[in-house]
Amino acid sequence: MAIETVNPYNNKSVKKFDELSEKELENKIATADKAFSSWKNSSFSERSKLLNKVASLMKEKKKELAELITLEMGKLIAQSEGEIDMCISVYEYYAENAEEFLKDKDVEVKDGKAFIRNSPIGIILGVMPWNYPFNQVARMAAPNIMAGNVIAIKHASNVPQCAKAIEDLFLEAGAPEGIYSNLFLSSKKIAKMAEDKRIAGMSLTGSEGAGSSLAEAAGKNLKKSVLELGGSDAFIVLEDADLEKAVKNAVTGRFGNMGQACTSSKRIIVVDKIADEFLKKFKEKLVGMKVGDPMDETTEVGPLSTEEAAEKIEKQVNETVKAGAKIVIGGKRIDREGAFFEPTILTDIKKGMTAYHEEIFGPVASFYRVKDENEAIELANDSSFGLGGSVFSENIERAIDVASKIDTGMVFINEHTASRPDLPFGGTKRSGYGRELSALGIEEFVNKKLIRVSE
Template identity: 75%
Template sequence: MAIETINPYTNKSVKKFDELSDAALENKIAQAEKAFGTWKTTPVKSRAELLHKVAALMLKKKEQLAGLITLEMGKLIAQSVGEIELSASIFEYYAKNAEKFLADKPLEVEEGSAFIRYSPIGIVLGVEPWNYPFYQIARIAAPNIAAGNVIVIKHASSVPQCAQAIQELFDEAGATAGIYTNLFISSKKVAGLAADTRIKGLSLTGSEEAGASLAEASGKNLKKSVLELGGSDPFIVLEDADLEKAVAMAVEGRMGNMGQACTAAKRIIVVEEIADTFLEKFKQQITGLKVGDPADKTTQVGPLSSEGAAQHLDEQVQKSIKEGATLVMGGKRIDREGAFYEPSILTDLKPGMTAYHEELFGPVASFYRVKNEEEAIKLANDSPFGLGGAVFSKNIDRAKKIADQIDTGMVYINEPTTSQPDLPFGGTKRSGYGRELSGLGIEEFVNKKLIRVSGK
């Protein structure tokens, strides 16, 4: 696979990078192992200082870095700036809270004393996607570097300039070589790294197929892994919801990042007594959005990440229509240069249809009418995925009870699934396992060592 920037706005190649040779890759891993030998005993305060510097540099260079995101995967520039700001906040969060999270945890015992000590384990390999090229890295790098681990990253081959820029941020912040390492390698090299005894943990954000492959490799080598995979998040709107707010949040939740988010509001589920009104308002809000250059701040509809992504989405939509789904609006490529696809709505979806079961990674909303909350819950859970979800109701107790019955790792009430440093992020079922962010995120790749002092 080529490691190459292809601007999805023009579908033209911008820059290519050479893959690391086997010898160069070996040198990178050896360097990381050497760095861990020192970093694991470095005081948490000193580790935190590095994270503070990385965060500060991110904010200082946010316009430049955001421009790379927009260039390489087509994100609207305002959203790219927002991603850089969120990423910086994650580094800041762990810089400020690492000491608290890693403090010894006393245990209540009948005699003597005991406590849990959190110790780093070594090199952690991250395999990361293109849709949030800085944020995804922050989620794994910040907590693990704070914990005393070192990180090696195989980033998506379509965002090499973002990958290089992150490496340069750590270098400029004064990180010892090996604490954070970008690897320009193909996916074929991941299995070999998983088998390398110097690699102690593996984390992947990506497709089910990629997740299954990494889980197999990590299991075969008896190594801990964390997976954040696909999603088909339900967005439930009850009859007592604030309708205007729910519609606005549905547009934001489905169309943000051009729908290319695992936690996008992919399945909009509305009780029948307000369904027609909701659908009409939703349709009005996504009709006539300005299509154009994602680097232009006035653009509202940019390209998908690649020509391949746009083609695949169109195939899913056309197949669903042939299977009996109703196209409310959109449903085709935009007739212009670039990887563009129309904001679209499908309804009358039934089990067996492509759009009912598969994740639609783009600006296509699946709309469902249900009789009541019981049907909404049943439909929400009728999915192989279990990442996030949302419930809209003015009755918070009612919404909490529904949230409790939804089989996902996260449920948000009266807002779409989002992300912030102090909230755990992760799913269940085929959406993966493990958690990132919050205090839980720093505990995934540490040895929770019991130390016991005898009372006899």
């Protein structure tokens, strides 16, 4: 398997890395296991000091780390810098709040005393994606390291320099060797690693297929797992919405990170009364966007992560149009070198079409017009995914009522789905299970031990 940096702006190879040998992998896991034996007994103060130092180093190295993201997966440089800021906030959040989240919780009993004590469980194996190569790792590493666990990460094969940079940050911050380990491995090695008794839990962010494979391996070996998988978020706009706000959020929510986010606003569902006006304004926002080098601050449309990704989206769009959907704008590859695809809006999408059922992981918005909010809810729920979603209405109580009827893990009212350290993040149905971030995220991989004291 190639572990390689290929710049998607020009599809040129930049740097290659060797996969770990069996002996090297064993040394990594043995070192992590040894590190856990002492880290589990460390104080919250010591753990907090480490995460704050990692955050501080990221502030110092923000520009170079952001450039690594843009080099390896094509994110616009301003958005890459924003990703580093997000990471910093996650590390600082858990450094400040973990002790409070994990403090003993009393259990009411009729006699004597009982309480729950949270204890770390061991090495947590993370399988991480390329679309947010620093932030997705931070969301998994920060809470678990603060809980007293240690982390081993198999990162996406197309972002190896980002993967190595994170491990280097922890070492530079003074982390004992083994607290955070980067594993240059192929995906086919993950199932075998699940058999290792030293691996206590597994977390994956990625595709349905990868999640199913990891869940099978974890379940077979009785390991706790957390999965954050795909999404096809519904972005519902009711007739009493602030139209300008809704359109602005639709553009950002769908086309941020070139649409390569699990929580992108992939299905734009608008009540018929305002659908024409919304679509007109939505299209206008996409006309004339500057295509170019993602390292250039003025670029508005950069490449996708890989040539393979661009080819897949082209295939999905072509299949959908062939089945009868219409293109409002875009719809094809941009005629230049690199993994580019035009920002696209599709309409007249029906059941049975590719775009109706599949997640399109790129700059393609599926636009639906519906009769009323009941039809919007029905359409929103007609998906195998259930990650995030949005409802736009000036009547907040109405919006909350609609939100409560959507089968999804998160709903944002009058904004597109977003991620913050203090908000729990996760989905339902085929979007996975478990939660990241907030107090819920730090409770996934701890032993909630009951201690009972009799009178």
